[in-house]
Amino acid sequence: MTDTAWIDAALTSARPQAVGALLRYFRDLDTAEEAFQNASLRALKSWPQNGPPRDPAAWLIMVGRNAAIDEVRRSRKQQPLPEDDQHISDLDDAEEQLAERLDGSHYRDDILRLLFICCHPELPATQQIALALRIVSGLSVKQIARAFLVSEAAMEQRITRAKARVAEANVPFETPGPVERSERLAAVAAMIYLIFNEGYSASGDTVQARSSLCEEAIRLARLLLRLFPSEPEIMGLTALLLLQHARAASRFNSAGEVILLEDQDRSLWNQNMITEGVALIDKAMRHRRSGAYQIQAAIAALHARAERPEDTDWKQIDLLYGALELAQPSPVVTLNRAVAVSKVRGAEAALEMIEPLASRLSNYFHFFGVRGALLMQLGRNEEARVAFDRAIALANTSAEAAHIRMHLDRLMRDSSPRGATTGK
Amino acid sequence: MLYAILCYHDEDLVGSWSKEQDEAVMKKLAVVQEKLAKQGRLGPVARLLPTTAAATLRKEDPPLVIDGPYAETKEQLLGFYVIDCKNLDEALDVARDLGAANPGGAYEIRPVGLFAPGGPVK
Secondary structure, eight states, X not given: OOHHHHHHHHHHHHHHHHHHHHHHHHOOHHHHXXXXXXXXXXXXXXXXXXXXXXXXXXXXXXXXXXXXXXXXXXXXXXXXXXXXXXXXXXXXXXXXXXHHHOOHHHHHHHHHHHHHHTTOTTSOHXXXXXXXXXXXXXXXXXXXXXXXXXXHHHHHHHHHHHHHHHHHHOOOOSOOOHHHHHHHHHHHHHHHHHHHHHHHTOOGGGHHHHHHHHHHHHHHHHHHHHHSTTOHHHHHHHXXXXXXXXXXXXXXXXXXXXXXXXXXXXXXXXXXXXXXXXXXXXXXXXXXOOOHHHHHHHHHHHHHHOXXXXXXXXXXXXXXXXXXXXXSOOHHHHHHHHHHHHXXXXXXXXHHHHGGGTTTTTTOHHHHHHHHHHHHHTTOHHHHHHHXXXXXXXXXSHHHHXXXXXXXXXXXXXXXXXXXXXXX | OOOOOOOOOOHXXXXXXXXXXXXXXXXXXXXXXXXXXHTTOOOOEEEEOOGGGOEEEEOSSSXXXXXXXXXXXXXXXXXXXXXXXXXXXXXXXXXXXXXXXXXXXEEEEOOEEEEEOOOOOO
């Protein structure tokens, strides 16, 4: 790595802790960010000469805090300033003391708070994500704008608006109680999942720009897990993200179209991520405190462990979806379960299962995709065609539509005169 | 004399390497390893999964399992085992057996990501 690359990496990894602590001191997001920015600039000057400090986060908090206090003094008194490097020269001792005081529980709540303010319920999902990527991950406005396919100016405005909302919300700065802490944790986990999904649901020409969102979500999930090492749902979340992302290289063809799970080249799956995901879910299960992330991760693990599609343990997946229906009832979960049911008990049983969902999923692309596929399996081609047509009308991406068209083409072939006479 | 070389680094930092950066480092390491292997001087090499995947068994009576890596600084690393297990529970059972034979201290149980058994060391 080049000289500045290691500093960049160190700054990125220290950022959540440092900005979180600075936010606790100043109770103002802009001041905290600016302080971190100043500290980072000094790090770029000082670290190449003096080498990296033993605890980069503590160094940045210390320098950032001093810089911000200087700033306040400067604007108040217009007094001559102390020499720039004065603080840095006595840093060794000060850093030692500060590091002592930064006990684990303290910075744990700092980081949690920093993540939590991004999850303000009044903020729409895209603003939550943009804010978290900006202030926690430290991505530039330009990078975030690129991921969301909007102009830099539009993204800048979106983030500014989100920050103003957060400032009005007055998130308490006292150490949270156990109940509050677990509520915050759940909200933050949901937000991290949102970030991941934003990246995961990309297709076509957005795949490249958004895959970094998946990686960022994994980084944040790992961070959260280090802070709360005994929370099975956080293990589940991290496992889920790793297991999903492990398939990234096989999910699209060269034209950017979605490749379904059963058609993916499994040799492209990232085995390191799968191993880590499986290890985490394994560890989570020992707690016997099931939850939606753990169940979804367990399902993903069963897919990841199957060397060939036909090796998939659909029976177990059906059971897990049953558990997920209880933990987090939703027609979409039932729809997913129906796919497993079709493999275990046949298309008829699966179709029966999804019929009651029709009214609630009448605008849901996947409902008609699954329904069409089941009808096709049963040889009810005319009904299948109607379902597929509806699916195409509801497709969110061109890749989704293309995939359904493939089914339709097959139907056309099958129902041509020759196909009809030789049909089973 | 056999020597163990224990690798320490900031896992956040290493974890933030891109796939290309990671592969580049592994490739450079492979050059060094191959040279040693040819000389019959390379034993097992392992790359561990992140500490978030770790659990720790405190060898108290009864032994206590806690999530996460071994975080104390008053004890020192004195040895390690590489064992093949179906899952973490099985690994913890092995650790408990070892702990009963040698109480005190702790075992950190960490899944291994990459493992190269290496040749017999001359």
